[in-house]
Amino acid sequence: MKICGKCGAHNDNSRQFCIDCSHRLGDKLTPEEEQKMHARFQKKLDKMGHQTDPLYVSPWDKVMGVISIIGALVCAVLFVMRLMTWRGFYDVGMGLLCFGLAAIEALVPRMIWALEQIRLGFLIGNADDAKPGDFFRISRKVTIVLLVVLGVLVLVKNLMYWR
Ligand SMILES: [Zn+2]
Structure with missing residues (x-):
């Protein structure tokens, strides 16, 4: 050549x-x-x-993933502190759950897709051949934002009404 x-x-x-x-x-x-x-x-x-690739982890996903992990860590610390006083640990547990799920959604989309395939399996039978489409991609982004916002709200509420 x-x-x-x-x-x-x-x-x-x-x-x-x-x-x-x-x-x-x-x-x-x-x-x-x-x-x-x-x-x-x-x-x-x-x-x-x-x-x-719809399962590609974009830079935006990585940023959201890191924010979620930091949020989850803060919630985990608060959770342990709340357990000692046995008050309000339920809220912080919710925050921990939100941030944890957001981190998984953002950083391990393959795992979310695997779960989605199981769900699809009940609906359409042969879900192994299914490919993640626009709906999956968009709903994944929306879910990440919602979970992070929810987690932040839980954190803010918990810190504002700290007793
Ligand atoms: Zn030439």
């Missing part, structure tokens, strides 16, 4: 001039160079594949 120095087009070894821009072509690529280029191309393709 020869690569045009002017426009970057891929040309057959037999060509003297670029098929796209007629620029004069140099030497053909060595096997190593060709391999390197192929690897780079493959990497780009993989990345594109990930971004259209």
Whole structure:
């Protein structure tokens, strides 16, 4: 393979001039160079594949996941403190549950999808072939936001009415 120095087009070894821009072509690529280029191309393709993968964990998901984990940790500490006084631990437990679920939704979508497939199995029978669609993707994002908001509300309420 020869690569045009002017426009970057891929040309057959037999060509003297670029098929796209007629620029004069140099030497053909060595096997190593060709391999390197192929690897780079493959990497780009993989990345594109990930971004259209409905179970892909986006940077936004990661941020929400980290927030949820921090929220869950705060709730866990409060939960233990509340257990000692035996008051209000039910609320903090709810917060812990919300943040925990949000973290799983955000960071391990594969697990949520597996659960969803079990649920679908009751509805449509053959759910193994089912692919997560837009509905799954959007409802997952909405669920994460709702759980985090709920968790934060529980935390705020609990800290405001600290007795
Ligand atoms: Zn060219």
